[in-house]
Amino acid sequence: MEEKGFPAFGTGCASLLSRHLTRRVWEELKDLETGSGYTAADLIRSGVEQQESSVGVYAGDAESYDLFSPLLTPVVREYHGNAGPHPAPDYSLAHLPELSVSAARKIISTRVRVGRNLAGFPLGPAISPGQRREVEERIKAALTRLPEHLQGTYHPLPEMDPALRDDLIERHLLFKNEDRFLLSAGLMRDWPEARGLFLSHDEAFSVWVNEEDQLRIISLQKGGDVTEVFKRLADGVAALSSHLDFLTHPRLGSLTSCPTNLGTAMRASVHMKLKGLAEDEEALHKTANALGLQVRGIHGEHSEGRGGIYDISNRMRLGVTEAAALGHLIDGIARLALLDDEAS
Ligand code: ADP
Ligand code: CIR
Structure with missing residues (x-):
C-alpha cells in the first residue's frame, strides 16, 4: 500500500475494515496521528496485509478510539451490536443460569479470560521497548501480591526452555509464538522481549504478559464448573486492579488493542464435544452465530476443530456485564447441546 493511498482490498476480502473504510472515511483519517505517533496506516495495516x-x-x-472513531465506531458497533456505553463491572454469581445436564456432559474444560492494559502507556502496537519493559516490571510486582490461592511463578519468555514452551502451548496455558495478524499489527516487535507467563501453583490461574494486550488474566480448569472458573477470574481481576491502574474509556470500558475485546474484554469459553453438529461445520458456525456465540478450533483463534471438539465462547463483550455475558454463554451452550443430541 502506498502509505496514504486508499488501500486495495481483494474481491474475497470480507473484513469489517474493508466494509467500513470508505474513501470518504479514509480521506478524513489518513493524515491523522495520535500523541504516541500511531497513524491511520498503522491502524489498518493488519487488515490490509492479512486480507483473510x-x-x-x-x-x-486510548486516543486511537476517539481520533479514528469514524472507522472504529462502525466496526465496534457491528461486532458487538452496540458502541457503548459500557456498564460497570459485575462478576456476581447470584443470577447465573444453571448449566444444563446435557451441556455439562459435553464440556471438557472451561476458561474465562479478560484483557487489560495499563493507563499511561500506549497499547502494544505503538509501545516502545522501554515502555514494554516498564509494563512488565509493574505487572511482575503486582503478581507478587496476589492472594494465596492464586500465587505462582512468573516465567519470562526469553528464558523459557523451548520444550517447556511447546508443552505449555499444547496444554493451552501459553500463547502461540506466531500469529500473522499480530505480526502485521506490530504486536510482535522485539519478540520475545518483555513477554512472559505467570502460572499459579495449581495452573488454574495465569496471566499472559505483553502479548496482544499487556495482560490477559485467565482462569482455566478441566470440566464444566463455570462458576468456580468465573469466581477465580473475578478474584484475580480484583487483586490485580488494586495494584495496577488499568486503561479504561468512559464509553468503551476496558480498552484493548483489538476492538473485538472492548468493554468487559472477557471471553468465556468451553471446549465442548459436539459429535453430531461436527458433521456440518458450516451449519455449526451459523447456528452458534445466531445464538451470539463464536466457534473456534481446539487451539484457539484461527485453528481447527479436532475430534468433534470445539471452543465455544461469547461473541459480545461490550455493553454487557461480565455476569450477563457468561449467562448468555451458559444458555447458548445448553441450546447447542440439545441440537447436538438431536443430530447425533
Ligand atoms: P484468547 O482466548 O486469548 O482470545 P485464543 O482463542 O488463541 O485466544 O485462545 C488461547 C488459548 O486458550 C488457546 O490455546 C485455546 O485453545 C485455549 N482455550 C480457550 N478456551 C479453552 C477451554 N475452554 N479449555 C482449554 N483451553 C482453552
Ligand atoms: C482478524 O481480524 O481476523 C484478527 N485481527 C482477529 C480479530 C478478532 N478475532 C475474532 O473476532 N475472532
Missing part, C-alpha cells in the same frame, strides 16, 4: 482478517484493525493507544 475478519476484523482487520488494531488500536495503538
Whole structure:
C-alpha cells in the first residue's frame, strides 16, 4: 500500500475494515496521528496485509478510539451490536443460569479470560521497548501480591526452555509464538522481549504478559464448573486492579488493542464435544452465530476443530456485564447441546 493511498482490498476480502473504510472515511483519517505517533496506516495495516482478517484493525493507544472513531465506531458497533456505553463491572454469581445436564456432559474444560492494559502507556502496537519493559516490571510486582490461592511463578519468555514452551502451548496455558495478524499489527516487535507467563501453583490461574494486550488474566480448569472458573477470574481481576491502574474509556470500558475485546474484554469459553453438529461445520458456525456465540478450533483463534471438539465462547463483550455475558454463554451452550443430541 502506498502509505496514504486508499488501500486495495481483494474481491474475497470480507473484513469489517474493508466494509467500513470508505474513501470518504479514509480521506478524513489518513493524515491523522495520535500523541504516541500511531497513524491511520498503522491502524489498518493488519487488515490490509492479512486480507483473510475478519476484523482487520488494531488500536495503538486510548486516543486511537476517539481520533479514528469514524472507522472504529462502525466496526465496534457491528461486532458487538452496540458502541457503548459500557456498564460497570459485575462478576456476581447470584443470577447465573444453571448449566444444563446435557451441556455439562459435553464440556471438557472451561476458561474465562479478560484483557487489560495499563493507563499511561500506549497499547502494544505503538509501545516502545522501554515502555514494554516498564509494563512488565509493574505487572511482575503486582503478581507478587496476589492472594494465596492464586500465587505462582512468573516465567519470562526469553528464558523459557523451548520444550517447556511447546508443552505449555499444547496444554493451552501459553500463547502461540506466531500469529500473522499480530505480526502485521506490530504486536510482535522485539519478540520475545518483555513477554512472559505467570502460572499459579495449581495452573488454574495465569496471566499472559505483553502479548496482544499487556495482560490477559485467565482462569482455566478441566470440566464444566463455570462458576468456580468465573469466581477465580473475578478474584484475580480484583487483586490485580488494586495494584495496577488499568486503561479504561468512559464509553468503551476496558480498552484493548483489538476492538473485538472492548468493554468487559472477557471471553468465556468451553471446549465442548459436539459429535453430531461436527458433521456440518458450516451449519455449526451459523447456528452458534445466531445464538451470539463464536466457534473456534481446539487451539484457539484461527485453528481447527479436532475430534468433534470445539471452543465455544461469547461473541459480545461490550455493553454487557461480565455476569450477563457468561449467562448468555451458559444458555447458548445448553441450546447447542440439545441440537447436538438431536443430530447425533
Ligand atoms: P484468547 O482466548 O486469548 O482470545 P485464543 O482463542 O488463541 O485466544 O485462545 C488461547 C488459548 O486458550 C488457546 O490455546 C485455546 O485453545 C485455549 N482455550 C480457550 N478456551 C479453552 C477451554 N475452554 N479449555 C482449554 N483451553 C482453552
Ligand atoms: C482478524 O481480524 O481476523 C484478527 N485481527 C482477529 C480479530 C478478532 N478475532 C475474532 O473476532 N475472532
